[in-house]
Amino acid sequence: MLLALLARLETCEVDAEELLLSPHTLNRHLYMLVRGQLSVQLASRDNPPVRYVEVNDCVGEVSFCDHRPPSAYVIASEPSRILRLHSRELPFLTQSPQLMQNLIELLCDRVRLTDQLIINSEHNANIDVLTGVFNRRWLEHIFERESARCAFNGRPLCMLMIDVDEFKPYNDRHGHIAGDHALCQVARLLGTQLRPKDSLVRFGGEEFVILLPELDLRTARLIAERLRQGVAQNDTIDTPIGSLPGVTISVGLARMRASDTLEDLVGRADKALYLAKARGRNRVCG
Numbered sequence: 001m002l003l004a005l006l007a008r009l010e011t012c013e014v015d016a017e018e019l020l021l022s023p024h025t026l027n028r029h030l031y032m033l034v035r036g037q038l039s040v041q042l043a044s045r046d047n048p049p050v051r052y053v054e055v056n057d058c059v060g061e062v063s064f065c066d067h068r069p070p071s072a073y074v075i076a077s078e079p080s081r082i083l084r085l086h087s088r089e090l091p092f093l094t095q096s097p098q099l100m101q102n103l104i105e106l107l108c109d110r111v112r113l114t115d116q117l118i119i120n121s122e123h124n125a126n127i128d129v130l131t132g133v134f135n136r137r138w139l140e141h142i143f144e145r146e147s148a149r150c151a152f153n154g155r156p157l158c159m160l161m162i163d164v165d166e167f168k169p170y171n172d173r174h175g176h177i178a179g180d181h182a183l184c185q186v187a188r189l190l191g192t193q194l195r196p197k198d199s200l201v202r203f204g205g206e207e208f209v210i211l212l213p214e215l216d217l218r219t220a221r222l223i224a225e226r227l228r229q230g231v232a233q234n235d236t237i238d239t240p241i242g243s244l245p246g247v248t249i250s251v252g253l254a255r256m257r258a259s260d261t262l263e264d265l266v267g268r269a270d271k272a273l274y275l276a277k278a279r280g281r282n283r284v285c286g
């Protein structure tokens with residue numbers, strides 16, 4: 001059976017940059033890479049590869065089976081040798097339970113890989129690139145969930161609005177890259193002191209938001225004070241560009257009221273933050 005299958009395979013050579021599969025062209029082949037490397041690109045040939053196909057990997061199996069155009073571009077990233085099987089040989093494959101089992105496993109792998117890519121891209125869409133903490137998009141999602149959950153259980157929900165103090169002069173004195181390191185340090189210091197159910201979000205620029213579910217105002221204030229002290233006590237930041245002076249933060253605190261929208265809660269936390277700045281910075285208000 002295997003020998004008969006091998007006899008049905010064609011060998012082809014592709015040059016670097018050559019297009020093997022495209023969403024605009026029906027695919028009739030199942031390909032197996034025997035030398036070189038292929039890249040898989042979604043939506044446009046100009047997008048960076050989402051993955052690479054290495055030797056012994058297959059591509060094209062989904063369109064080979066369903067006779068529909070491929071969902072991605074597959075391009076040779078270097079000169080490559082490929083074995084291919086035409087879809088007219090599909091009835092031949094069905095004669096062997098083992099070959100069918102292999103094909104099903106291949107399709108299952110592809111489904112899992114696609115799921116993982118979706119999970120990764122969903123995750124990346126919620127993460128701030130510089131600091132690695134959640135971004136504003138995530139805040140909207142998590143606020144909806146946590147505010148509903150806390151309201152349903154009759155539990156409080158508090159928000160901390162945090163702003164790095166005098167960050168413009170810090171950037172001016174030490175440079176923007178140093179400022180970036182300082183922001184990462186703040187994110188790290190804040191993140192390591194939180195419970196898993198708390199959400200740390202980079203709200204924008206030098207501002208962070210923390211959602212604290214199931215904590216009353218008094219406890220949230222203690223936590224805010226602990227966070228403030230944690231940042232202030234780190235008076236130097238070790239970075240690849242050298243040792244930099246630490247920064248301080250001001251914190252505005254607000255507790256969710258019934259029927260608060262995210263904007264309402266952010267607005268009150270922001271007012272409290274403004275007060276903390278006006279009273280001299282490096283403090284908690286609200």
Ligand SMILES: Nc1nc2c(ncn2[C@@H]2O[C@H](COP(=O)(O)OP(=O)(O)OP(=O)(O)O)[C@@H](O)[C@H]2O)c(=O)[nH]1
Pocket residue numbers: 130163164165166167168169171175176177178179180183204205206277281
């Ligand atoms: N390095 C760096 N700087 C940023 C980033 N985002 C915002 N900033 C800077 O943060 C600074 C914020 O400055 P201001 O809003 O004037 O406030 P401040 O100097 O921190 O003063 P106070 O908030 O009143 O204590 C601006 O200079 C922005 O350019 C970033 O991602 N990296």
